[in-house]
Amino acid sequence: MVSIFLSHAFRRSLPLLPRSDPAMPAPQCATCHKARAALRRPRSGRALCGACFCAAFEAEVLHTVVAGRLLPSGAVVAVGASGGKDSTVLAHVLQVLAPRLGISLRLVAVDEGIGGYRDAALAAVRRQAARWELPLTVVAYADLFGGWTMDAVARSTAGSGRSRACCTFCGVLRRRALEEGARLVGATHIVTGHNADDMAETVLMNFLRGDAARLARGGGLGSPGEGGALPRCRPLQLASQKEVVLYAHFRRLDYFSEECVYAPEAFRGHARHLLKLLEAARPSAVLDLVHSAERLALAPAARPPAPGACSRCGALASRALCQACALLDGLNRGRPRLAIGKGRRGLDEAGPPRDGEPERAPAPDAVPAF
Amino acid sequence: MCQVGEDYAEPASEEPPPRQPGREQKCVKCKEGLPVVVIRAGDAFCRDCFKAFYIHKFRAVLGKNRLIFPGEKVLLAWSGGPSSSSMVWQVLEGLSRESAKRLRFVPGIVCIDEGAACGLSPEARAKALAEMKLILQTVGFPWHVVALEEVFDLPPSVLRCFAQEPVGTEGAYKAAVDSFLQQQHVLGAEGAGDSPSLAQGEEQLSWPCTQDPQNPQSPDRPPTAAQTEALSRLFDSVKTLTAKEELLQALRTHLILHVARTHGYSKVMTGDSCTRLAIKLMTSLALGRGAFLAWDTGFSDERHGDVVVVRPMREHTLKEVAFYNHLFAVPSVFTPALDTKAPEKASIHRLMEAFMLRLQDQFPSTVSTVYRTSEKLVKAPRDGCAAGPPGPRCLLCMCALDIDTADSATAFGAQTPLHLSQTQPPTPPPTAPCCSAGMGRVQGCCGGARPCEREDPRARVIEQLCYGCRVNMKDLGLHRAADPGVPG
Numbered sequence: 001m002v003s004i005f006l007s008h009a010f011r012r013s014l015p016l017l018p019r020s021d022p023a024m025p026a027p028q029c030a031t032c033h034k035a036r037a038a039l040r041r042p043r044s045g046r047a048l049c050g051a052c053f054c055a056a057f058e059a060e061v062l063h064t065v066v067a068g069r070l071l072p073s074g075a076v077v078a079v080g081a082s083g084g085k086d087s088t089v090l091a092h093v094l095q096v097l098a099p100r101l102g103i104s105l106r107l108v109a110v111d112e113g114i115g116g117y118r119d120a121a122l123a124a125v126r127r128q129a130a131r132w133e134l135p136l137t138v139v140a141y142a143d144l145f146g147g148w149t150m151d152a153v154a155r156s157t158a159g160s161g162r163s164r165a166c167c168t169f170c171g172v173l174r175r176r177a178l179e180e181g182a183r184l185v186g187a188t189h190i191v192t193g194h195n196a197d198d199m200a201e202t203v204l205m206n207f208l209r210g211d212a213a214r215l216a217r218g219g220g221l222g223s224p225g226e227g228g229a230l231p232r233c234r235p236l237q238l239a240s241q242k243e244v245v246l247y248a249h250f251r252r253l254d255y256f257s258e259e260c261v262y263a264p265e266a267f268r269g270h271a272r273h274l275l276k277l278l279e280a281a282r283p284s285a286v287l288d289l290v291h292s293a294e295r296l297a298l299a300p301a302a303r304p305p306a307p308g309a310c311s312r313c314g315a316l317a318s319r320a321l322c323q324a325c326a327l328l329d330g331l332n333r334g335r336p337r338l339a340i341g342k343g344r345r346g347l348d349e350a351g352p353p354r355d356g357e358p359e360r361a362p363a364p365d366a367v368p369a370f
Numbered sequence: 371m372c373q374v375g376e377d378y379a380e381p382a383s384e385e386p387p388p389r390q391p392g393r394e395q396k397c398v399k400c401k402e403g404l405p406v407v408v409i410r411a412g413d414a415f416c417r418d419c420f421k422a423f424y425i426h427k428f429r430a431v432l433g434k435n436r437l438i439f440p441g442e443k444v445l446l447a448w449s450g451g452p453s454s455s456s457m458v459w460q461v462l463e464g465l466s467r468e469s470a471k472r473l474r475f476v477p478g479i480v481c482i483d484e485g486a487a488c489g490l491s492p493e494a495r496a497k498a499l500a501e502m503k504l505i506l507q508t509v510g511f512p513w514h515v516v517a518l519e520e521v522f523d524l525p526p527s528v529l530r531c532f533a534q535e536p537v538g539t540e541g542a543y544k545a546a547v548d549s550f551l552q553q554q555h556v557l558g559a560e561g562a563g564d565s566p567s568l569a570q571g572e573e574q575l576s577w578p579c580t581q582d583p584q585n586p587q588s589p590d591r592p593p594t595a596a597q598t599e600a601l602s603r604l605f606d607s608v609k610t611l612t613a614k615e616e617l618l619q620a621l622r623t624h625l626i627l628h629v630a631r632t633h634g635y636s637k638v639m640t641g642d643s644c645t646r647l648a649i650k651l652m653t654s655l656a657l658g659r660g661a662f663l664a665w666d667t668g669f670s671d672e673r674h675g676d677v678v679v680v681r682p683m684r685e686h687t688l689k690e691v692a693f694y695n696h697l698f699a700v701p702s703v704f705t706p707a708l709d710t711k712a713p714e715k716a717s718i719h720r721l722m723e724a725f726m727l728r729l730q731d732q733f734p735s736t737v738s739t740v741y742r743t744s745e746k747l748v749k750a751p752r753d754g755c756a757a758g759p760p761g762p763r764c765l766l767c768m769c770a771l772d773i774d775t776a777d778s779a780t781a782f783g784a785q786t787p788l789h790l791s792q793t794q795p796p797t798p799p800p801t802a803p804c805c806s807a808g809m810g811r812v813q814g815c816c817g818g819a820r821p822c823e824r825e826d827p828r829a830r831v832i833e834q835l836c837y838g839c840r841v842n843m844k845d846l847g848l849h850r851a852a853d854p855g856v857p858g
Binding site: 203204207208210212215274278281282284285289292293294295296298301302 | 610612651652654655656657658659660661663664715716717718721722725729736739740742743746747748749750772837838841
């Protein structure tokens with residue numbers, strides 16, 4: 001979720017109106033008509049001052065949550081906090097709205113074990129937790145998944161000229177880790193900071209990769225929580241990335257803005273590049289894509305089967321093993337790509353993880369050498 | 371890596387020994403001929419096998435879907451480009467085969483002259499027209515050349531959705547084919563009994579070969595200069611290339627449908643190839659038409675009710691089409707289109723095309739992956755939407771409206787163009803009769819927006835459009851039609 005577009009150049013391209021230009025006085029804020037307008041909203045082109053924009057942003061998130069009945073009163077909400085702009089804004093907005101919604105918040109941060117990146121991000125999360133006075137829980141891959149940090153996974157899947165598919169592993173394992181962390185703190189709902197740009201990239205990516213199952217599942221505002229999994233939602237889903245950055249700017253939020261070390265390898269990069277081009281040609285492209293994604297109609301055969309429970313860990317699963325267990329199985333057996341790809345041959349072969357595997361993970365606190 | 375489900379083979383030990391470059395390869399199908407073209411990911415075909423493969427694909431698509439009944443009149447939409455020329459050629463060849471394998475419908479060709487919209491000079495248009503007529507006369511089907519300016523003369527009924535004819539069941543198709551064959555047999559027996567009789571039998575339900583004197587749409591009546599002027603002003607008033615292309619497509623479709631209805635054609639065939647459809651699918655996604663992908667890119671498109679649009683070339687990639695046309699000398703005419711020589715970032719269509727073709731270089735299965743995903747789309751509202759009576763249809767594209775009610779969670783985020791249209795300040799209307807002339811047809815349909823009505827006619831039009839068309843409308847200079855004094 002950490003975007004690569006937070007470089008200085010991007011900040012300069014934000015639609016902030018110039019501070020003082022004697023030739024052209026800045027317009028009045030269209031809402032309060034008192035303050036000088038500080039920006040023009042990318043979506044509607046209205047000129048607003050900072051305070052009114054933040055108020056409008058919060059009102060829209062509130063509308064999304066209320067109209068979609070996402071977070072009922074009394075919910076204990078685990079916020080997936082990565083230290084990046086999206087989860088920072090999400091946590092801040094939910095804190096502002098918490099009294100009105102009647103919810104209580106807990107921060108859950110996931111430590112994937114990516115050296116040189118995650119430690120700095122976690123420092124930012126700790127600062128935020130201290131400032132907001134919200135309880136913070138950190139769950140680490142190394143603890144949950146038998147010592148498999150992302151760096152270890154990357155080493156295990158490297159080689160043979162093929163891509164490392166790090167993001168495949170990380171995404172699945174992170175969702176599992178988030179679920180575990182949420183249970184630890186006794187949460188009833190999980191929220192993540194996905195914004196409209198993320199949803200648009202996802203639908204583009206799923207079409208380009210031919211992932212009909214994900215297309216059928218996706219769209220909509222989150223999952224209601226089947227089979228014992230906690231309900232998840234994305235309150236920022238209809239806010240475009242630019243507006244999230246603007247909100248963070250006007251509220252002076254402190255967040256961590258570097259991209260993950262493995263991000264350049266991800267296929268999502270292509271979708272992101274395409275999205276930026278589309279946005280330049282037509283500013284409403286992001287919302288148009290979200291609209292399209294919500295209304296895709298796929299054949300019943302393309303949808304994934306009704307979920308059951310994983311035979312190993314009991315979590316939600318479409319097959320005998322949930323994806324996380326399947327991936328870990330592959331890693332532990334020294335065949336990391338076992339669960340990636342069609343058919344997943346060999347998955348159902350009997351065999352507990354053998355000791356003494358050459359690819360076995362190192363000690364959890366080993367620092368990877370790059 | 372990109373394709374989900376892509377099979378990663380076991381490590382290198384199981385890889386087949388690499389093919390020696392430079393050594394003589396044989397055609398993968400017949401194992402004898404010298405290959406001339408490589409299809410898909412490394413299948414080399416010789417000339418004859420390629421021809422058989424190509425023709426087989428065309429017939430298989432038609433046969434699999436069983437939508438075209440024997441003796442039906444089918445209009446072929448020919449733009450002069452390679453894909454539609456190839457389609458016309460396939461139909462021509464298919465009709466001239468031996469009786470068992472012969473195609474059994476009655477074709478006609480329509481060609482739309484879009485020169486005015488693309489800004490061509492009258493001389494260039496005349497030249498292109500002459501080339502086209504040459505080819506049309508060689509092909510020999512009844513042909514209709516229609517200038518895009520005639521869209522101004524379309525009656526408002528063109529935007530009304532006709533009642534949908536019920537789709538024939540399997541049994542109905544088989545019964546139709548059987549009765550047709552019997553008919554043929556009877557006609558053949560009445561003749562001399564050898565091959566000329568088949569030709570005679572064909573002529574019983576065929577067309578006169580030269581259509582010129584009987585063709586009411588004869589292009590000897592060129593569009594008037596005023597109409598050309600009006601059309602080019604309409605297109606100039608559109609701000610973005612994306613909206614221009616969408617407008618052109620909408621006008622072209624309506625014109626073709628009108629020609630089909632006037633002359634009794636019940637099917638229209640368009641030459642969209644696999645590559646073009648994959649690009650079209652991604653473009654429609656980006657334009658907000660996710661609800662209608664199955665209609666936009668599927669084999670058949672029945673949203674217009676009485677006339678069904680069919681895409682028989684949808685399994686042929688552009689590469690195959692190009693090679694076929696080159697190897698077997700299929701004639702085609704190049705006419706500049708709206709986006710010829712436009713920079714890559716000029717419109718969503720261009721962007722998507724460039725992106726897909728670039729990605730195809732890197733991941734050779736991109737186009738086929740997107741195409742296969744498009745086959746899994748169905749023509750139905752998404753689960754959870756009311757499965758009640760069919761709702762209102764979009765004025766321009768004839769699809770069921772996909773706008774949520776105002777109190778749904780997503781209505782706020784994804785439907786702001788509606789708010790935007792209402793907050794734009796009205797601009798003074800310059801004299802632009804073309805906009806109103808073009809839109810006047812539309813306004814005439816939307817329940818009679820009388821000139822004397824004080825209500826904003828533009829808002830009335832907009833609320834009858836689907837999401838994608840609303841976003842396009844923003845780019846059209848429609849605020850000029852907001853003046854109630856403009857005649858509807």
